[in-house]
Amino acid sequence: AQTVTQSQPEMSVQEAETVTLSCTYDTSESNYYLFWYKQPPSRQMILVIRQEAYKQQNATENRFSVNFQKAAKSFSLKISDSQLGDTAMYFCAFMAYQTGANNLFFGTGTRLTVIP
Amino acid sequence: KAGVTQTPRYLIKTRGQQVTLSCSPISGHRSVSWYQQTPGQGLQFLFEYFSETQRNKGNFPGRFSGRQFSNSRSEMNVSTLELGDSALYLCASSSRSYEQYFGPGTRLTVT
Helix, strand or coil: CCEEECCCCEEEEECCCCEEECCEEECCCCCEEEEEEEECCCCCCEEEEEEECCCCCCCEECCEEEEEECCCCEEEEEECCCCHHHCEEEEEEEEECCCCCCCCEECCCEEEEEEC | CCCCEEECCEEEECCCCCEEEEEECCCCCCEEEEEEEECCCEEEEEEEEECCEEEEECCCCCCEEEEECCCCCEEEEECCCCHHHCEEEEEEEECCCCCCEECCCEEEEEC
16 A cells, blocks of 8 residues: 655745655555645646656756655655745645556645745 | 536535536546545545546445546546535546646535
């Protein structure tokens, strides 16, 4: 079974500053994907960034980047130059790389508030 | 491309009733997954459909069921509603890339 742990229920950051959200996971799978999703007050779940476990290079999407430590089973999200629109719940998620197993396991989320 | 759409957006039902929720995936996406989001249990996987077949199922009672049509649109049904079924039900579609794109959700309230 897969578990995803987000140990920071709430965080805040000043506008234009950098913040890092933590995520750890536990799995016996060797091939998998990791994701960060953002859920703003509108409740629409938005894919922020994806990391394939077989890739050593950390994924980057504009102001969002990850620090993927496979041995430590750690997958943190760094948001640079924080903007007010980044205020949202952030969920870390895991998906095993198996044909016919297209389901996500989510962490409990981190509520991020960007302060003007 | 249009995003994932879900109808209705809000629904109020009474205990014991049944409900059907609908999800239209992104054009070309053949996989549709359903998730339940509650404050207590968080986000939990219900089931996934691919080419009209249930490919994967989460740990939910048989009252929760679904189906997928030839145009990839999917419905989920909950029978004999309980108060604990009150939740945000999210639908997500994906192509082969394993990236799931979510709809806006259906907020179900059971009274």
